Amino acid sequence: MQQIFHTPASPEEYWQLGKEFAFPDPPRFCPFCRTSLPLRKHGFYRRNALSGRGTRRILIRRYRCCFCGRTVSFLPSFCLPYFQITPPIPNYSFPV
Numbered sequence: 001m002q003q004i005f006h007t008p009a010s011p012e013e014y015w016q017l018g019k020e021f022a023f024p025d026p027p028r029f030c031p032f033c034r035t036s037l038p039l040r041k042h043g044f045y046r047r048n049a050l051s052g053r054g055t056r057r058i059l060i061r062r063y064r065c066c067f068c069g070r071t072v073s074f075l076p077s078f079c080l081p082y083f084q085i086t087p088p089i090p091n092y093s094f095p096v
Ligand SMILES: [Zn+2]
Pocket: 030, 031, 032, 033, 034, 035, 065, 066, 067, 068, 069, 070
């Protein structure tokens, strides 16, 4: 299963931070079996992100349910599930 989390980071910024990116906490309930046991970090996988600055191999955080064993991946909001291309990002800055 893939879930999208919001990030103001551009594909370039996300790629540059790699594993140092502040990935979101896992959901409090497994989206499959609804158990309240915590989801555990289950490594990363790589996928392409095509943007105006070229193709980057970005890391996608994955969590695994320790009850049912299924995995949930967290895609940054600039990714489209099942597509490599990233939609254009508006040209404005976010408050810090
Ligand atoms: Zn589960």
